[in-house]
Amino acid sequence: MTIPFFDGHNDTLLRLLEHANADKVALFVEGTQDGHVDLPRARAAGMVGGFYAMFPPPLKGNLASVATNPMSNGELPPELSNADATPSTMGMAAILLRLEQAGALTICRSAADIRNAIAIEKHAAIFHIEGAEAIDTNFHAFDVLYAAGLRSIGITWSRANAFGTGVPFRHNADPDIGPGLSDAGKELVRLCDKHGVMIDLSHLNAAGFRDVAAISTKPLVATHSNVHAISPGTRNLVDWQLAAIRDSGGVVGLNYATGFLREDGKFDADTPIELMVRHVDALLEALGEDGVALGSDFDGARIPNAIGDVRGTQNLLRALLDKGYGETLVKKIALGNWLKLIERTIG
Template sequence: MTIPFFDGHNDTLLRLLDDPRRNKVDLFTNGMAEAQIDLPRAREAGMAGGFFAMFPPPLKTNLNAVAASPTTSGGQLPPELDIAEAQRSTNAMAALMFRLENAGALAVCRTEAELRAAISAGKLAAIYHHEGAEAIDTDFYALEVLYAAGFRSLGITWSRANAFGTGVPFKHNADPDIGPGLSDAGKELVRVCDRMGIMIDLSHLNAAGFRDVAAISTKPLVATHSNVFAICPSTRNLTDWQLAAIRESRGVVGLNYATGFLRPDGKMEPDMEIELMVRHVDALVEALGEDGVALGSDFDGAVMPAPIKDVTGVPKLLQALLDKGYGETLVRKIALENWLGLVGRTMG
């Protein structure tokens, strides 16, 4: 039995962009062994779609060189990124996404109805997401252009500061309550996104910024790729009060597969069992209810558990949930339906 699933976060577009080979569309559509997602493996695994992130480091910068290990970084934030450079790399990734759409490899979707239609047609359904708002100006001119192009989901920060807020540094055995809240521009960005139907992703935002979003936004609170702080005490994970706020808002958390945010020791090493992922799902279901838990792999942006490895390993996680006693109805909600419902509550 193949259970279709929707992924809350991947960095596949950056992985493609960084590849030195020229024909990126062919790499994705024909198979790319170096990546964790490509079209043949996505279809094999039952991947129905996902949030495709535009993460703007400087061009040609490998993610592993940018995101220090939470056990070794010392909690230092990477330097801020210039808006021109952010727009340059973000536009390149967005162009690649639309080239993939033109080639029939995926469909960029803007509403729940479009997602369901694409999935029913057997197309890989993509939501256009920015991981960090560095490419957006404080007058929001760029935001209007991006929205017209299909942009529907925004993480205000990656784990660095920008004009709108401050992200959490990568640090283990540390509380995410580090640094200041949103700037005035950041607070206005939340209001504008609410009005436009752009989902706000809290996964890399610090605790003060989280509180600001919760106080301002009228939409569900969302963390597309985060785990449970009580199991893995990383700044990137969610504490009890954050989980309670997400539940109260009818929000969703996507389970992050990155080993550094799953393992209690915070090590970015692949030698761990799927059972630890199930422990995080158990805790998320307890904290959020059956409608609040989904998947958010971080494929092509992190070290994966050895049993998972890439997108073809996701059915193993879903089977582990079934084996644990999760009914098929609940597993299908976690795998797909909870993301689709959340999109309906935030984007329309």
């Protein structure tokens, strides 16, 4: 049995962008030998869609270096200017738009759009920005990106910007590092609420998380984060954050990155699926059956060998079934909880 699933986070657009001289549409549609996600593998895997992130990478290094060794010094990476972030963000947005024009996927602006895409077997994509550096503090770019389909924003990646501060990649540390949102960041939260743009808390520090929780009237969401009590790194959620997400009716997507799964924080692909199941157990205990989903971080992280690529998600879902989770619950974690959350945040 193949269980359909919707993925809370991938960096596939950046991987395609980094194929500088290639036909990005053809790479996605026909399939590639590298990375984790393309259309043939997604279809084979039962992946009906997901949040397609536009992550403006650091000026030095590439996605591979960030994905496999993000905790090299435990400090915040340098800030990225609006001028430096805009070309890569626009490049990834253009790839997503071209994929839609080629008929490879549908950019979905609502839960109804996702359901309609699934019904006609069209891959469903949510236009997501991870790190809002390409948005100016006058919000002109926000208006343009929203018109193009933007429906989800991670205010920060793990660095500071004009809106807030992300967490550095540190192990044996918690996310209570650095200041809260700037005035522009608080205005961005209000703007997102007004327009039905989901706010992703995954890389935001604790003070920024508190600010979003105080301002936003929508459910709190961390699309690709895990449980700090199991893997005590800054990218994972501590008890009070999980409680705030639960109380808001929000959702956490399980991150497959091995460094955010393991107790030792190592980015070691020899990480068993049983550890992923342990995080799901803890998330269910903290959030309830409506609060847990998938947020793989495909194409942006070192993932367990037992997963391998997008097709390995079925191995995780089978492990949940084998653990004794009923089929109804596994289907909620795989797809249903994202659909209901998107309905309440985006529309």
